[in-house]
Amino acid sequence: MNDVVRFDDHTPRLFFLAAVFWAVVGMLVGLLIAALLFLPGLNMAPWFTFGRLRPLHTNAVIFAFVGNMIFAGSYHSMQRLLKTRLYSDTLSRIHFWGWQALIAAGGIGYLFGFTQSREYAELPWPLDVALAVLWIVYAVNFFGTIAIRREKHLYVAIWFYIASIVTVAVLHIGNNLAIPYSWIGSYPIYAGVKDALMQWWYGHNAVAFFLTTPYLGLMYYYLPKAAERPVFSYRLSIMHFWSLVFVYIWAGPHHLHYSALPEWASTLGMLFSLILWMPSWGGMMNGLLTLRGAWHRLREDPILKFFVVAVTYYGMVTFEGPMLSIKSVNAVSHFTDWTIGHVHAGALGWNAFLSFGILYWAIPRLWKTELYSVRLASVHFWISTIGLILYQVSMWVAGITQWAMWRAFEPDGRLLYPDFIETVIRIVPLYWVRLVAAILFFGGLFLLLWNLYKTIRSAPADYAKETEIRVPPLVRDLSAPGAVTAPNTWDHALYRLQHQLRHGVHRMLEGRAGTFTVLVVIAISVGSLVEAVPLFVDKSNVKEIASVTPYTPLEVAGRDIYVREGCYLCHSQQVRPFRYETERYGEYSKAGEYIYDRPFQWGSKRTGPDLHRVGGKYPSLWHVRHMERPDSTTPRSVMPRFPHLLTDPIDVAGVPAKLRALRAIGTPYTEGEIETAATAIATQAAAIAAEVESQQGPAGLADKEIVALTAYLQRLGTDIRWQRPEPALPLAVTSVEP
Amino acid sequence: MAEFEDKVIHELDGIKEYDNPMPGWLMAIWWGSILFAAAYLVFYALAFGEGSMEAEYRAETDRALAAIQVYLDANPLVPSPEELLAGARDPVVLELGASRYARSCASCHGAEGQGLIGPNLTDDHWLHGGSISEVFLSVAKGWPAKGMPPWGRAMPPAELTAVVSYVRSLQGTHPAGGRAPEGQPFTPEPLPET
Numbered sequence: 001m002n003d004v005v006r007f008d009d010h011t012p013r014l015f016f017l018a019a020v021f022w023a024v025v026g027m028l029v030g031l032l033i034a035a036l037l038f039l040p041g042l043n044m045a046p047w048f049t050f051g052r053l054r055p056l057h058t059n060a061v062i063f064a065f066v067g068n069m070i071f072a073g074s075y076h077s078m079q080r081l082l083k084t085r086l087y088s089d090t091l092s093r094i095h096f097w098g099w100q101a102l103i104a105a106g107g108i109g110y111l112f113g114f115t116q117s118r119e120y121a122e123l124p125w126p127l128d129v130a131l132a133v134l135w136i137v138y139a140v141n142f143f144g145t146i147a148i149r150r151e152k153h154l155y156v157a158i159w160f161y162i163a164s165i166v167t168v169a170v171l172h173i174g175n176n177l178a179i180p181y182s183w184i185g186s187y188p189i190y191a192g193v194k195d196a197l198m199q200w201w202y203g204h205n206a207v208a209f210f211l212t213t214p215y216l217g218l219m220y221y222y223l224p225k226a227a228e229r230p231v232f233s234y235r236l237s238i239m240h241f242w243s244l245v246f247v248y249i250w251a252g253p254h255h256l257h258y259s260a261l262p263e264w265a266s267t268l269g270m271l272f273s274l275i276l277w278m279p280s281w282g283g284m285m286n287g288l289l290t291l292r293g294a295w296h297r298l299r300e301d302p303i304l305k306f307f308v309v310a311v312t313y314y315g316m317v318t319f320e321g322p323m324l325s326i327k328s329v330n331a332v333s334h335f336t337d338w339t340i341g342h343v344h345a346g347a348l349g350w351n352a353f354l355s356f357g358i359l360y361w362a363i364p365r366l367w368k369t370e371l372y373s374v375r376l377a378s379v380h381f382w383i384s385t386i387g388l389i390l391y392q393v394s395m396w397v398a399g400i401t402q403w404a405m406w407r408a409f410e411p412d413g414r415l416l417y418p419d420f421i422e423t424v425i426r427i428v429p430l431y432w433v434r435l436v437a438a439i440l441f442f443g444g445l446f447l448l449l450w451n452l453y454k455t456i457r458s459a460p461a462d463y464a465k466e467t468e469i470r471v472p473p474l475v476r477d478l479s480a481p482g483a484v485t486a487p488n489t490w491d492h493a494l495y496r497l498q499h500q501l502r503h504g505v506h507r508m509l510e511g512r513a514g515t516f517t518v519l520v521v522i523a524i525s526v527g528s529l530v531e532a533v534p535l536f537v538d539k540s541n542v543k544e545i546a547s548v549t550p551y552t553p554l555e556v557a558g559r560d561i562y563v564r565e566g567c568y569l570c571h572s573q574q575v576r577p578f579r580y581e582t583e584r585y586g587e588y589s590k591a592g593e594y595i596y597d598r599p600f601q602w603g604s605k606r607t608g609p610d611l612h613r614v615g616g617k618y619p620s621l622w623h624v625r626h627m628e629r630p631d632s633t634t635p636r637s638v639m640p641r642f643p644h645l646l647t648d649p650i651d652v653a654g655v656p657a658k659l660r661a662l663r664a665i666g667t668p669y670t671e672g673e674i675e676t677a678a679t680a681i682a683t684q685a686a687a688i689a690a691e692v693e694s695q696q697g698p699a700g701l702a703d704k705e706i707v708a709l710t711a712y713l714q715r716l717g718t719d720i721r722w723q724r725p726e727p728a729l730p731l732a733v734t735s736v737e738p
Numbered sequence: 739m740a741e742f743e744d745k746v747i748h749e750l751d752g753i754k755e756y757d758n759p760m761p762g763w764l765m766a767i768w769w770g771s772i773l774f775a776a777a778y779l780v781f782y783a784l785a786f787g788e789g790s791m792e793a794e795y796r797a798e799t800d801r802a803l804a805a806i807q808v809y810l811d812a813n814p815l816v817p818s819p820e821e822l823l824a825g826a827r828d829p830v831v832l833e834l835g836a837s838r839y840a841r842s843c844a845s846c847h848g849a850e851g852q853g854l855i856g857p858n859l860t861d862d863h864w865l866h867g868g869s870i871s872e873v874f875l876s877v878a879k880g881w882p883a884k885g886m887p888p889w890g891r892a893m894p895p896a897e898l899t900a901v902v903s904y905v906r907s908l909q910g911t912h913p914a915g916g917r918a919p920e921g922q923p924f925t926p927e928p929l930p931e932t
Contacts, residue, residue: 080751155750221753230746230754239760243768263791267782271775278768285764410894412813413806418892419841577795579802588795619885621855622846633845695855695885696917725799726891 002470005150007079009467011092013366015072016359018100019065020449023352025107026060027445031438033057036640037607038424038431040630043640047111050640051566055110055122061347062120062210064103069355070214071095071138074161076362077221078145081155083471087144091137098134102127113564114184118199118599120206121175125186128176135172139165146513150471153510156237160217162513163245163520167209170524175202181661182654185560189665192594193260193542196602197253197535201528204252207343211351213244216283219311222358224290226303232289238506240282245520247276250527254325257334258576259602260591262541265531266327272527273325280318287311302377306357309385313349317342332403335572335606337427341395348388348441356380356448363452368463372454380447387440394433402427407580415583420609421634545592548719550667551712553655553677554684558712560658561705562601565642572603573612573716579725586613587722596667608639613717620688621695623710645706646698650685652678684711815878815890817899819927822870825903826929835904838897842889851908853917856886860908861919868924874902 036042036050043049075086086092106123109115115122123131142165146154154162175198178186190198224231231237253261253269288311291304298304320342324333333339364371371377405423408416417423500508509516535541551559562568575581577588589612594600618626622633627645630637659667659674673680682702688710689702701707742758749755782790825831840849843856851859862868866876878898880888889898909926 083751151750153748153750155753156755224753230744230756232742232756233758233760234747234755235757236760236764237755258791267779271778275768275771275775277771278764281764281767282760285761289758409802411806411809412815412895413802413809414891414894577791579795579798582795582799616882617887619846619855622885625845625855635841696853697855725803 002472003150005084005469005471006466007469008086008089008092009076009366010464011086011089011096012072012076012362014096015068015075016363016366018096019068019072019355020359020452022060022064022068022103023355023445024449026057026065027438027442029053029057029060031435031442034431034435034438038428038638040638040640045640045642046113046644049565049642051569052110052113052115054566054569055115056107058120059106059110059122060103062206063106064100065355066211066215066347066351067099067103069218069351069358070164070210071099073218073221073358073362074142074214076366077157077218078142078161081151081158081221082145082149083151083469084145084149087141087148091141091144095134095137095141098130098137102130102134105130109184115564115566116176116178116186116188116599117563117566117568117601118175118188118195119604120203121172121199123176124184125176125178125180126184128172128178132169132173135165135169139169143513143517150474152474153507154513154516155220156231156234156241157217157220159237159241159510159516160213160220162517163241163524164209164214164217166517166520167205167213167245167249167524170521170528171202171205171209174528175199179661179665181657185658187598187658187661187665190598191666192597192600193262193591194535195598195600196256196259196261196594197265197532199600200255201249201252201532204255205249207346208244208248208251211346212248212280215351215354216244218358219283219287219307219354222354222361223287223307223311226301226307226357226361227291227294227297229290229292229294232286232292236282236286240279240286242523243279244276244283246523246526247272247279249524250531251276251325253531254330255604256602257327257330258578259574260589260594262535262591265535268531270325270327270330273322277319277322280321281315284311284315284318287314300374302374302381303357303360305378305381306353306360309381309388310350310353310357313345313353313388317346317350320345331576331578333399335604336399336402337395337430337605338399338403339605341392341399344395345388345392348384348391352441353384353388356384359448359452364455366463367456367459369455369459372451372458376447376451380444380451383440383447384444387437387444390437390440391434394430394437398427398430398434401430406584407578409580409583413583415580418584419634420584421637424607424638425636542591542595544595545590545720547721548593548595550596550662550669551715552680552684553659553673554650554681554708554711555715556658556662557650557652557655557681558705558708558710561645561709562712563599567611568601568603569605570603570607570639571609571611572606573600573610574602575610575612581610582724585610586717586724587720589717590720593717593719596662598662598665598667611713611716613722615714615716615718619691619695620710620714621692621697623713624692624697624701624706627706627709645709646701646704648705649703650681650705650708652681652703655681681708688714815895815898817874817895819870820930822874822899822903823906823927824930825900826906828903831900831903832907834897835900835902835907838893838901839904842893843901846885848913848915848917850911850913851905852913852915857920858917859905860911860913860916862909862923862926863919863921864924865921867922868926870902870906870927873905874899877902877905 033050033053036053075092079086106127109124109127110122114124116124142161146158177189179189180186188195220231250272251269253266254273257266257270259266291308294304298308323329324342360371360377402423405417405426410416575585575588582588624646626633627642629641630639655677656674659669659677663669663674685702685707688707692701693699742756744756744758746754747757825835846854846856847859848854853859857865866872866881876886878888878890880886882888906926
């Protein structure tokens with residue numbers, strides 16, 4: 001007595017199309033910002049500057065392109081692997097349209113400066129709530145489908161989907177806890193070092209559980225399908241799945257080496273990153289060895305070509321990753337383009353290539369037709385591969401070159417390249433190479449677009465008719481006595497257990513989705529708790545510094561401008577304890593200096609110099625001129641212009657609400673300070689405006705945003721007293737005493 | 739690579755699974771990395787104590803400063819007033835000085851020294867003294883509290899000397915739109931005959 005199961009292929013069709021659409025948008029913006037980095041004239045303030053466009057690029061690629069691929073692929077494959085229809089058509093629709101609306105709203109919001117400026121968690125709080133709701137919709141639809149399955153055992157792809165869905169929910173909610181101060185703005189409940197730890201716990205595991213584990217799930221379905229070869233090793237699947245899920249979550253703090261984060265935490269991050277090598281390569285090997293016996297087909301089949309490069313790149317990136325997590329290597333790569341090269345090797349080499357292979361395989365099948373042109377797909381493969389390699393090599397060279405220039409000293413102890421901009425100009429040729437690489441990659445995407453368009457056009461009229469299969473309903477295994485009832489004697493229970501363990505503990509687990517999910521939650525909780533809890537409980541991790549006081553109301557307003565413009569995407573605020581950094585920037589950063597920083601703005605890439613000690617470095621007028629036109633103070637600067645800051649008024653009325661929100665989460669503002677915020681702002685702003693005017697700068701800036709931003713910049717890093725370690729200069733002991 | 743048994747143990751939706759053993763070298767990586775991590779942790783906990791980062795930094799700084807001191811003792815930084823004044827007449831020195839001035843000083847003192855954020859350098863009034871040695875000190879040590887950066891360690895000695903000579907050569911050029919004189923008047927020292 002078989003049931004008729006009709007697959008819902010409409011939902012994966014929609015998600016696949018959306019993925020292609022967002023791939024085009026995301027990579028197009030990527031092209032643009034690759035150019036903005038060395039052709040600053042292309043910035044169009046206020047909406048289209050690098051700082052506002054970069055989150056649009058990263059979010060469109062990660063959450064929209066890859067996200068839609070995950071939804072498409074998981075919905076497509078799970079119906080077949082579980083022999084059932086998706087749980088709810090309504091939830092599928094809500095999920096699809098909700099997600100696209102979320103991305104569109106987030107992307108447009110970034111252009112208007114609605115951002116939290118926490119990397120990959122930039123969405124403002126209302127959209128964070130929406131994302132959480134949509135993720136729950138996905139989870140209900142997903143687990144609902146598992147609940148109505150007609151296949152007892154979950155295939156390895158499903159394990160990876162489960163781990164991804166559960167962990168992303170935990171990460172997203174855990175990292176985005178915030179207190180709103182307006183309908184769109186909020187401050188994270190974590191400050192400074194704690195915010196940094198949480199953010200990189202999230203950030204690194206977004207890579208792990210959004211870009212890696214779901215894609216491993218997709219690999220386990222589409223690669224054996226396309227290759228028509230058996231998966232190499234079930235045992236290896238088990239081993240690398242559980243080790244990956246357990247170990248990955250620990251690795252986040254390797255993004256914070258040599259920072260104010262306590263060293264034990266970043267050391268743990270490094271060690272677990274090294275241990276992560278095998279679990280990652282387990283996935284690669286299971287993929288590559290599955291292709292044994294299909295190598296000859298590689299020559300004519302572009303889908304397999306895409307898969308092989310994707311899996312190989314996955315192996316390459318997961319070797320480079322542990323290597324970059326080693327402290328001394330990280331000292332080189334951190335803040336440079338090497339990191340950018342690394343993430344693109346992952347995002348383009350692994351995610352995009354696997355996606356392309358899947359799209360070429362699945363789209364013709366979902367539209368019940370043939371791929372329009374295999375040759376075109378091969379061309380796509382080759383030009384993307386060239387683009388990919390050029391991208392990576394150019395970023396390696398750029399990163400290492402710039403690092404070498406940052407740290408070069410003269411024999412008399414001066415920096416060889418004291419002007420930061422020199423080190424940028426030197427790598428501009430490599431930025432050109434990267435742009436060419438990006439154009440090649442994008443050109444390939446265009447071929448895909450055309451190829452898929454023609455494919456879909458050739459679909460038969462009734463392509464949407466739902467595929468039917470006949471399967472028996474899932475019944476409990478009746479061969480075990482008492483299987484349908486509770487065991488009524490010890491013998492019964494024992495017999496049943498033996499029976500279930502016939503194929504090993506794990507096989508039994510695969511039949512119990514609930515238990516499986518709970519174990520995943522336990523696996524990801526261990527690392528999270530061990531790293532986070534001590535930081536929140538043990539105060540010695542963030543040593544207090546008595547001279548550090550909260551930001552003034554004007555500085556709060558200025559800081560929010562810094563956050564809005566995404567300055568942290570080019571500037572770090574984290575001087576590392578290296579002589580070449582303290583010589584260039586000043587005393588290295590201390591944990592206690594950040595306790596009022598919500599969100600933390602340490603940044604991860606230095607396209608411009610570190611700003612943590614910029615306070616007092618220049619007269620205020622310098623900042624006014626520099627923000628209006630950076631090349632007026634620093635010839636050949638690649639920083640965007642921000643002329644609107646000189647004309648837009650400070651949002652004074654909004655500040656008390658901000659101070660109240662900050663007070664609610666621990667910044668010690670008094671009620672009096674909050675009530676008189678407007679006066680305090682006026683006084684401090686007037687003083688700065690007067691200073692600017694006395695330096696013969698423009699008049700009438702006292703109520704303009706530039707004054708707030710300048711107040712913040714002049715405050716940075718000045719809470720502690722510090723001195724550069726200098727040799728006793730012969731200057732002090734010569735005949736030219738004044 | 740060793741031969742594998744290739745025994746199919748499951749099949750689902752046309753996908754078969756073998757149950758081959760894990761490659762030995764992969765397991766070696768696994769145990770190797772775990773052992774390394776454990777050893778490192780012990781080493782880290784025992785050997786560094788608190789703040790190895792800071793300790794490394796202090797050691798690095800001490801080493802570097804000692805080496806610099808030796809170098810500076812052998813190669814003094816400060817030119818004589820005569821050398822600085824002579825430079826104000828030497829076209830080669832002036833060219834170097836002018837280019838360095840355009841790069842580092844013009845943003846604050848104006849392209850022609852007429853003053854902008856910083857004071858006018860072409861008039862005969864000085865906030866911190868106008869003798870060539872005093873100007874050299876102003877430039878080398880700066881007046882950081884007043885917004886004049888210290889340049890003594892931010893450019894090569896030859897350029898530092900040249901830029902001061904160049905500033906001396908601007909005396910009395912009276913560019914248009916100059917900032918009003920500030921500080922005390924000072925009669926410039928005469929330049930040597932060429």
